[in-house]
Amino acid sequence: MVKRYLKSAGKQLGSKIGKQLGKKVGQKLIRQAENLNLQKRHRMGVTGFSRAGKTVLITQMTHSLLRVDEPLPEGVSRHPLSGLDLFDAGLLKPARLKEDQLARRSQFDFFRHRDSLMGQGRWPEPTRDLTWLELEIKRPQKPQALQQLVSADNLQLEIMDYPGEWLADLALPEQSFRQWSESAWELAQQPHRRKLSEPFCQLISEAAEQQQVSDALERKLADAWKDYLTAARAEGYVLNQPSRVLVPGQMQNYAMLGFFPVPDHLQLPKLQNSMARLFDAYKQEIESYLGRHFRHLDSQIILVDLLTALEQGEAALNELQQAMQAALRFFRYGNQKGMFQWLNRKIGRVVFAATKADQLVLSERIRLEKLLGALLNEIDPGNDVRARADVRYRAIAALETTRSLVDDHGQEYLLGRETDGRQQPYYSGRVPEALPIDWQTLPEQLQLKRWSPPVRIANVNQLLPAYQLGRVLNDLLKDDLS
Numbered sequence: 001m002v003k004r005y006l007k008s009a010g011k012q013l014g015s016k017i018g019k020q021l022g023k024k025v026g027q028k029l030i031r032q033a034e035n036l037n038l039q040k041r042h043r044m045g046v047t048g049f050s051r052a053g054k055t056v057l058i059t060q061m062t063h064s065l066l067r068v069d070e071p072l073p074e075g076v077s078r079h080p081l082s083g084l085d086l087f088d089a090g091l092l093k094p095a096r097l098k099e100d101q102l103a104r105r106s107q108f109d110f111f112r113h114r115d116s117l118m119g120q121g122r123w124p125e126p127t128r129d130l131t132w133l134e135l136e137i138k139r140p141q142k143p144q145a146l147q148q149l150v151s152a153d154n155l156q157l158e159i160m161d162y163p164g165e166w167l168a169d170l171a172l173p174e175q176s177f178r179q180w181s182e183s184a185w186e187l188a189q190q191p192h193r194r195k196l197s198e199p200f201c202q203l204i205s206e207a208a209e210q211q212q213v214s215d216a217l218e219r220k221l222a223d224a225w226k227d228y229l230t231a232a233r234a235e236g237y238v239l240n241q242p243s244r245v246l247v248p249g250q251m252q253n254y255a256m257l258g259f260f261p262v263p264d265h266l267q268l269p270k271l272q273n274s275m276a277r278l279f280d281a282y283k284q285e286i287e288s289y290l291g292r293h294f295r296h297l298d299s300q301i302i303l304v305d306l307l308t309a310l311e312q313g314e315a316a317l318n319e320l321q322q323a324m325q326a327a328l329r330f331f332r333y334g335n336q337k338g339m340f341q342w343l344n345r346k347i348g349r350v351v352f353a354a355t356k357a358d359q360l361v362l363s364e365r366i367r368l369e370k371l372l373g374a375l376l377n378e379i380d381p382g383n384d385v386r387a388r389a390d391v392r393y394r395a396i397a398a399l400e401t402t403r404s405l406v407d408d409h410g411q412e413y414l415l416g417r418e419t420d421g422r423q424q425p426y427y428s429g430r431v432p433e434a435l436p437i438d439w440q441t442l443p444e445q446l447q448l449k450r451w452s453p454p455v456r457i458a459n460v461n462q463l464l465p466a467y468q469l470g471r472v473l474n475d476l477l478k479d480d481l482s
């Protein structure tokens with residue numbers, strides 16, 4: 001009763017002051033009123049390039065939180081949420097999946113992903129657009145009467161899923177067209193990309209010789225740039241800009257997507273000007289759209305598919321590193337506590353997670369974690385993120401597809417379902433634990449296998465194992481779940 005009164009009083013106050021101070025501040029006040037009065041909101045950013053494992057992680061996390069009381073299936077010894085303090089203390093109640101009753105934003109298709117993963121043992125399709133998910137998690141009761149009065153009963157956890165390609169564009173707002181043009185051209189000339197960009201480079205060099213570019217040729221150049229980006233993505237390279245050419249989402253057929261680099265040495269000033277106009281319009285769109293959604297986070301999990309990058313080789317890993325460094329500059333980190341926290345939300349807790357660690361036996365997962373730590377030193381050399389937020393790094397498997405076992409001779413091996421359905425012991429080899437990597441010997445040392453999600457009883461309610469998922473949730477949510 002008292003709580004209900006506080007809630008409505010808080011909202012009324014927020015909206016009254018809000019009207020006076022303008023809509024934006026008003027919304028923040030309402031939000032704060034909600035926080036004060038018993039609805040704690042937490043927006044968790046799941047950040048990761050394409051195929052890093054975002055959709056699988058969100059699905060598995062949601063499923064485990066909804067089905068927390070489900071008995072563990074045979075052969076699974078650890079609950080996917082173990083490591084989350086509230087769960088380990090036996091205090092975690094099943095969460096509630098909240099419907100967006102006003103249908104204001106596109107919903108994360110949880111049930112489809114769950115049916116695919118948990119029911120059919122199939123991985124989800126690549127994500128094509130931004131979607132939202134909201135979960136309500138019961139917080140533990142505070143013993144003191146006064147604290148009970150002012151602390152929120154529930155945590156409203158908000159998560160977004162989106163195509164990982166889009167992260168590459170976070171580096172654009174800080175650049176001018178000229179800067180971008182030079183760096184995109186330079187990247188296209190690097191040995192690992194030269195062959196892929198050849199048709200585009202040839203076409204634009206011919207245009208430069210003739211010193212004129214018709215509308216038709218401009219369209220041809222835009223298509224050639226798109227073909228180049230598509231080919232680069234197929235090779236596993238991530239620095240593909242503008243990414244909306246690859247996955248447009250709501251921007252299907254936007255003319256502003258038709259830009260490509262025109263470096264100074266080509267001496268095509270007219271073309272440069274017209275491309276700069278498109279670039280600036282796109283940059284603004286990215287800044288306002290992604291800025292609106294990505295800038296106001298409370299915590300962040302950064303998924304890094306380090307194992308695939310190791311398989312793809314030095315160029316892919318370098319590019320991943322470079323792209324992550326640029327993307328991280330877009331986010332706002334800072335451990336803000338107290339009154340003004342709500343005025344300027346910042347990311348206070350970050351977990352860097354090397355995903356798909358279930359492709360390795362247990363002892364190798366520790367080495368993978370060390371390698372991730374070394375990579376973090378390269379990505380955040382000046383401790384820019386680490387000085388401002390509480391940063392952890394972990395090797396994880398959102399969905400553990402293998403079991404790590406030891407044979408009679410003490411040799412570790414993996415057992416899981418291979419893509420052709422076979423199950424036989426497999427040893428994936430050694431992962432380097434430090435940088436720099438010896439790229440000559442790596443292919444002999446490490447041979448990864450793709451695994452399918454387990455299909456045990458085709459029961460969509462079954463819990464599936466995870467590696468370190470509970471720990472990660474604890475790292476990110478512990479302030480709000482205690």
Ligand SMILES: Nc1nc2c(ncn2[C@@H]2O[C@H](COP(=O)(O)OP(=O)(O)OP(=O)(O)O)[C@@H](O)[C@H]2O)c(=O)[nH]1
Pocket residue numbers: 048049050051052053054055056057123124125126127128162163164165355356357358359396397398399400401451
């Ligand atoms: N072994 C293993 N493979 C995983 C795991 N998570 C993801 N994968 C693999 O990685 C692929 C991509 O996972 P997604 O969750 O779809 O990746 P995403 O980050 O959502 O990718 P986009 O939607 O393209 O941005 C899956 O199809 C699986 O093959 C995991 O925990 N273990």
Ligand SMILES: [Mg+2]
Pocket residue numbers: 054055056125126127161162163164
């Ligand atoms: Mg996805």
